Amino acid sequence: MFPKLLHPLSAVAALLLSIAAHAEGQGQTVQDQTAQGRANAPVFRLELNGAAPEGDACRLTFVATNDLGATLEASGFEMVLFDAKGMVDRMTVFDFGRMPRGKTLVKRFDVPKTDCAGLSRILVNGAARCEGEGIDARTCGDALATGNKTELAFSK
Template sequence: MIRPVLFAAIVLSIAAPAFAQDATPQGLSIELNAATNAESGGCTFSFLIENGTETEIDSAVFEAVLFDDAGQVDRLTLFDFGALPQGRPRVRQFTVPGRACEDFGRVLFNGVHACDAGDAGPAVCAAGLTVGTRTEIEVIG
């Protein structure tokens, strides 16, 4: 009876690294991790971005559309995420003036405005882009 349990434990310990590798994003992953009201009266968005591509990205700028809580477009803006080393997470913050966080309902990543990824070209910033949120604000892309 101990042998089947031991066998299962060995199989799981060997397979675990393979499962972990499959969970690694294959492109860029952008998560709205927090949204906090700024003292200046605006909203500070904190994004966690991970470069799961096979290349270093020297600069990545995305066009974002911010919607109010009624679903209407509030503004278009650019989020400059800067340099994104391959395989390493980064946190970037952007303060949007004029509205409290609870007044925003959705962020749409509309497209790549600029991407400097050397020989890989700008398409690397858009290929495999995934977005998500840990806040009440919906994020789509």
């Protein structure tokens, strides 16, 4: 007479199976879609790749990749250098110049009268210049991703 009632846990399991089958049919999980969204987001990658003495200067080597989707006619970042005690040693702008779309470039900057061993960290304070067609002035700073291959701390 009365239909047989499902156990509440069976109903939940059936619902979860239905959702999983639908997601499988879509070909991507939520995690895949989120990762893909991040992978497609515009990014300017800046890696501190080296810090070595060069005469009385500290030579900093950066690997920069412009994946913003447009050529930058001008790009530069204000950086803060901290001494071994964690105190601000100086603030300076490193000018990366023209950065073609999708291009990776290596740039070197000599910081005069600076011993690399006396530095503890470098902070990217923000983008000082970020100019290109369809590029908002804040784009470089907002889309900045840092990496580091040195013993110095390097972050944004």
